[in-house]
Amino acid sequence: MAREVDLETFAVAWADGGLIVDVREPGEYLVGHVPGARLIPLADVVARAGGLPADRPVYVICASGNRSRSAADWMLAGGIDAYSVAGGTSGWARRGGPLVTGPHENAA
Numbered sequence: 502m503a504r505e506v507d508l509e510t511f512a513v514a515w516a517d518g519g520l521i522v523d524v525r526e527p528g529e530y531l532v533g534h535v536p537g538a539r540l541i542p543l544a545d546v547v548a549r550a551g552g553l554p555a556d557r558p559v560y561v562i563c564a565s566g567n568r569s570r571s572a573a574d575w576m577l578a579g580g581i582d583a584y585s586v587a588g589g590t591s592g593w594a595r596r597g598g599p600l601v602t603g604p605h606e607n608a609a
Contacts, residue, residue, distance in 0.1 A: 503561075503569075508598070521561075529590075534590065557582065569589060570585045572585070
């Protein structure tokens with residue numbers, strides 16, 4: 502079962518340069534995502550998870566926390582130290598976290 506972090510814990514990890522993977526669809530990502538988040542749509546997670554580092558935590562985010570739990574489960578099974586972000590991008594935005602638009606990771 503996926504491990505979850507709350508938005509406060511995620512905010513600290515993000516500020517410290519944590520690796521963030523956004524598992525939403527490209528159109529959702531373009532409209533607004535956490536600065537620095539890599540886009541790996543849920544359907545591609547199993548195939549692309551091998552390219553993620555196994556030696557540091559990976560914070561998985563979606564819109565609300567449902568898809569990220571599934572993705573984090575798959576990543577954990579593959580040996581990646583993955584955490585689902587409870588509340589997702591919607592919760593992040595509600596708490597005042599920054600969002601950027603467009604197709605790039607847009608590091609903060």
